[in-house]
Each structure stands twice: as C-alpha cells, then as structure tokens.
Amino acid sequence: MANLHKLVSQIQSLPTLPQIVQQVITMVEDPGVSSSNLAKTISIDVSLVSKILKVVNSAYYGLPRKISTLTQATVILGFNSIKNIVMTASVFSAFNKNGKNERFDRKKLWEHSIGCAVASKVLSKRIRLGVPEEAFVAGLVHDIGKIVLDQFLHTKFEQVLDVIDEKKVSFREAENEVLGLNHCHIGEWLCDKWNFPKQIQEAVAFHHSPGRAEKNLKMVAIVHLANAISRLEGMGDGGGKKGAEIDVKCWEMLSISEEELSELIVEIQEEYEKSSVFLEMLN
Numbered sequence: 001m002a003n004l005h006k007l008v009s010q011i012q013s014l015p016t017l018p019q020i021v022q023q024v025i026t027m028v029e030d031p032g033v034s035s036s037n038l039a040k041t042i043s044i045d046v047s048l049v050s051k052i053l054k055v056v057n058s059a060y061y062g063l064p065r066k067i068s069t070l071t072q073a074t075v076i077l078g079f080n081s082i083k084n085i086v087m088t089a090s091v092f093s094a095f096n097k098n099g100k101n102e103r104f105d106r107k108k109l110w111e112h113s114i115g116c117a118v119a120s121k122v123l124s125k126r127i128r129l130g131v132p133e134e135a136f137v138a139g140l141v142h143d144i145g146k147i148v149l150d151q152f153l154h155t156k157f158e159q160v161l162d163v164i165d166e167k168k169v170s171f172r173e174a175e176n177e178v179l180g181l182n183h184c185h186i187g188e189w190l191c192d193k194w195n196f197p198k199q200i201q202e203a204v205a206f207h208h209s210p211g212r213a214e215k216n217l218k219m220v221a222i223v224h225l226a227n228a229i230s231r232l233e234g235m236g237d238g239g240g241k242k243g244a245e246i247d248v249k250c251w252e253m254l255s256i257s258e259e260e261l262s263e264l265i266v267e268i269q270e271e272y273e274k275s276s277v278f279l280e281m282l283n
C-alpha cells in the first residue's frame with residue numbers, strides 16, 4: 001500500500017520491542033523448552049521479571065497465594081500466559097502513557113484498550129477459542145495505530161483531530177480523509193514489524209471491518225465486539241465523535257445471544273475493575 005509506506009517512512013524512530021520478546025514468542029512454540037528454560041531466558045531482563053510478577057500477583061489474576069519466582073509463575077499460569085504478559089509489558093514500555101496533544105487524551109485511549117483487552121479475553125473464554133491470553137493482547141493493541149500517529153506523526157494527527165472536530169466523524173473516517181488510510185493499517189503494519197502472531201495482526205487489521213477478514217474470523221469478531229463493548233460501557237475513551245457500530249454477522253459467528261451478552265458484560269465490568277495493574281505498567 002503506497003500511502004502506508006509513504007506515511008511510515010516519515011517515522012524516524014519507531015519503538016522496537018526488546019529482542020527477548022521475540023525469543024519468548026519462539027520458545028513458547030517449542031515443545032522441548034521447559035519452564036526453567038523459559039524463566040532463565042526472561043530473567044536476563046530484571047525489570048521485565050518484576051513486571052511479570054507484579055501482574056501475576058495482581059487482583060486481575062487473583063491467585064490464592066503469592067508467586068515469588070518466574071519458574072513458579074510459568075508452572076502455574078502456563079507458557080502462553082507468560083508470553084502474553086511479556087508482550088503486554090513490552091508494548092506498554094514502548095509507548096508513553098500520556099501524549100503531548102491537549103485535544104487527545106492518550107491515557108483514556110489506553111483505558112479503552114485495556115477494556116477491549118479484558119472484554120476480548122472474556123469473550124474468547126466464552127466461545128472456547130482456546131487462546132484467551134492472545135485475545136487479550138489483540139484487544140490491547142487494536143488501536144495502537146492511533147498511538148503511533150499521536151506519538152510519531154504529530155502534524156498529521158493534528159489534521160485528523162481537526163477533521164473529527166469539524167465534521168463530527170469517527171476516527172477512521174477522519175484518518176481516511178487526511179491520510180488515505182487509517183489506524184487499522186498502521187496497527188497491522190506495526191504488529192507485523194513486531195512479529196506478533198498472525199491472528200493478532202488480523203484482529204487489528206479488521207477490527208472495524210470484520211466482514212473483510214479471510215482468516216482467524218473468530219478472533220477478528222471477538223475484538224470487533226470487545227471494542228464496541230469497551231466503548232458502550234464507557235471504559236476510557238477511544239476518541240472520535242461516533243459510537244461503535246456492531247457488524248450483525250459477529251453475533252452469528254460467535255453464537256452469543258442477547259441474554260448471554262448481558263451476563264458477559266457484567267463479567268467484563270468485574271474484570272475491568274481488577275485490571276488497574278496494567279495501567280500502572282505504563283511509563
């Protein structure tokens with residue numbers, strides 16, 4: 001996509017993820033790797049270890065006793081949870097909590113993203129997709145393209161905010177008008193650059209247009225619906241002047257009835273209330 005290459009070439013120093021993240025993603029797929037192997041690799045990064053233990057011991061996981069070592073955490077939560085906590089911690093440390101733009105509250109966008117992450121995890125458990133931790137990360141990074149714009153393409157971002165103010169449109173509509181592309185394209189590009197799993201990339205790419213996805217349709221539908229729930233429930237603020245639209249096909253895809261949805265929303269709200277540890281991880 002020519003527009004995308006032109007745009008991202010203007011970014012001088014995009015945050016890279018520490019090499020350890022890539023190592024952990026690869027190690028988790030390898031059946032020959034033991035808990036202590038994984039713990040040993042991660043323990044090179046002392047601040048990452050303390051972040052993992054903080055998350056594991058937080059109200060969000062609500063474990064009955066305190067976990068004091070990484071090996072213990074790996075045994076109790078499993079490799080996938082550890083991998084996704086590592087990805088979460090690294091995404092958070094790659095960006096700042098607050099932006100410099102007075103018209104855009106980045107912290108609120110992070111809250112919206114955490115709401116979407118929590119909702120994605122609850123939905124993925126409900127439909128037994130089998131990868132709740134991965135759904136969490138997909139939800140967390142679904143709007144990362146907006147943060148890239150805010151942090152690295154300031155002038156363009158200002159123009160997008162102008163269009164939102166003038167025309168009372170959604171973020172995506174304003175981005176399309178100014179840039180010829182939107183945060184879904186930027187987010188997909190970044191997830192690819194960071195070697196995130198394909199289903200996370202696809203969920204980011206199609207979270208506003210699930211009907212256009214060709215693979216990992218359930219994950220895409222989950223993040224689409226979770227984004228809407230996070231907005232409707234007032235978890236943070238995703239920006240833009242339009243509410244979330246829900247693609248009707250997602251209900252079928254996930255086979256969730258209206259009755260079930262209200263139960264799920266209660267569960268999502270409870271989980272969201274316990275999720276403050278994630279916001280605390282931001283710089």
Ligand SMILES: [Fe+2]
Nearest residue numbers: 142143207208
């Ligand atoms: Fe979005």
Ligand SMILES: [Fe+2]
Nearest residue numbers: 142143227238
């Ligand atoms: Fe969003």
